[in-house]
Amino acid sequence: SKVTASKDAEIAELKSKLARIADERASDARVTEADHKRALADATASRDAKIAELTQKLEAQKTTFATEKELAVTQARTQVERERDDLAAQVKLKAAEGEQKISALREEMATKLRAKDELIAYKEEEIARYKEMKARLSTKMVGESLEQHCEIEFNKMRAAAFPKAYFEKDNDVVDGTKGDFVFREADDEGNEVVSIMFEMKNESDDSTHKHKNEDFLKKLDSDRKKKNCEYAVLVTMLEPENELYNEGIVDMSYRYEKMYVIRPQFFIPIISILRNASLSALSYKAELAEVRNQNIDITHFEEQMEDFKTKFGRNYDLASRKFQTAIEEIDKTITHLQKTKDALVSSENNLRLANNKAQDLTIKRLTRNNPTMKTMFAELAEAKEAKEAGKLGEGLEDESSAE
Template identity: 55%
Template sequence: MQEIKCPKCGEVFQIDEAGYAEIVKQVRTREFNDELQRQKSAMDSEKKMAVELAVSKANSEKDNQIAALKNQLEVRNNELNNMKDKSAAELKIALSQKEQEITQLRSAIEANKSKTELEVRTALQEKESQIQDLQSKLKIEQSEAQLRENALKDQYTAQLKAKDETIAFYKDFKAKESTKQIGEDLEQFCLAEFNKNRAIGFQNAYFEKDNEVSKSSGSKGDFIFRDFSGEGEDKIEFISIMFEMKNQADETATKHKNEDFFKELDKDRTEKKCEYAVLVSMLEEDNDYYNTGIVDVSYKYPKMYVIRPQFFIQIITILRNAALNSLEYKREIAQIKNQNIDITNFESDLNLFKDKFLNNVDLAMRQHSSAIEEIDKAIKTLQKIKDLFEKSDNNLRLANNKLEDLTIKKLTRNNPTMKKKFEEL
């Protein structure tokens, strides 16, 4: 129960919870509505005042802006009027200056007119002399070009004639030979060409048929060329060439190409440890690429060339001369190899001595270990014997002590008969 005191009469009375909550609710709702109404009235009045203030402020700003714009417009008009007056005066001054400049230029042109005509005449004369010089030079160059053209024509005519003669020679050469003889005679031709020049520049050279069939590939080349520098211990091989000769008759049904033999030739060169590989070929006789002479095919197989038979001696000479330039390096390499061989032999002998010495040391160590084991066994046996002797000495000592401790009295202590006998004695 709640007690409530009346504010007017001062009487105190009690009311339950529900009635008290209802009274509180009524009072709170009335006060809330009154406060809400007061705040609404205040907001309306403030809003009205703010609107009036904003309207008056906007009107005053608008009037100020209009006045400022009018002032700016008057200033602009004044400036334009001033500029018009000023521009007219400046324009008159500029026109007078331009007229003076035009007058001066006209007088300068008249003064320089005579001088310009003289310079033009001089320049024209110089140009004409230069043109004449160029024309004379052109005639000289044309004559020189004609001479060079004629020389080139004569050179190409001679080369073409030589080529035609070579082709005719080989066609006649093929026509006279059988299919087997063609290949064999090409080898004989190369061998004869080499023997003609052997005494001139290949005194130390080796050039023989390759008769050894390779075990791995089952093939062999035709000829091997090797050349050496020096003799005896100083003899050094500085170049080696594997030669393969290929030819075929014109009426052969299956026409081979030079490329068909590159792989086998490279394999034979590698098996026989030759530095270069050369295919002497009469195949593809109409192929201008191979008819140029010496063809380098190193882009497919290293240090490989294809030649026509007439360039046989030339390719040997070119490769041999190129190898001679590196002969000194090969001598140094051979010397280093020999030194390495000597060092290797020394190291081999040293390693052999070390192996034998280590074997003897190992054998001695094993024997030493066996001897130590035997000594250990002997020590153990002697230790056992020593222990037995010590036990024997101990037993003898005990026996001696027992013997020394033995008396007649002890012997006859429990034997009256023996005691009586000893006493009688």
């Protein structure tokens, strides 16, 4: 160790000193052998004492080092054991948690398996029941049974979920075709919320010609448009082995607008989904209708304005032509009146001359050179005088009687 090496170095140094002292004493003739021996003894004793002291210190340091080393090892071992115990506890805890998770997962999987087995058993029972039912029904009765099933399912929910809805058989034939059922619902203001054209298709298992759902989609889309319905839904029992139609609601809008194909168990859910979606969009429809009405009002206003302008222009044109005609007629009338005035002025002159001549006309002139007329006028004059004399006599008699 370092301590031992240090002590050995000191011892070597002391030995070197002793040798040097011996050499000095040997070289010094004045030093006696006794002094040399005494000095050597003293040096030896001092060396031995120093060696003993150093040896004691070394042993003490070795003991202290061993004790500290043992203590450090003990502490390290204790720490390692403690960490080991902690790790073991954590491993046990993780293992317990893992076991719990595995147990819970196993239980969940077992529950799902049981539910799946129950669902499979239920479907198998349903399939068996439908097959048995189909085996007992004619082709017509098979189709009617699906329609009756849907109608019954709807009537069960009508009072609670669809109190203001219309769901009836489609009996209105348009262009030789019609759907099976029509669903319509309106809000309190009478605005239509949603409308659905339904087609129900079913067939017996022993049918010689198996139909596919694709065979009825085009007709259903046409019926929807003819009856002004927003959606079209095919409720079908066809293609029972086709997993596309067995998984749920099938959106066919990539082929035909707003069309869905469902199994009978999704009949009520599809109505609810489409109805709720339409209710959410009703406010937007109202706003759109208001905007459309505003546009229509503006259009009508513009149309009425253009109509007024057209009629006003036509009336103005007619009035202008009539006004011009009236002016021309007035001018003609003025010309005619002027001619009439001139004629009247000329007539007035002639009348004045005639009047003057009439004023100058007398009985004497009329009877001049005409004995016959002269005699007749004289007789008339006498008769007139006699008549006047008679009236005068009657008046006098009346006055006498009154007195």
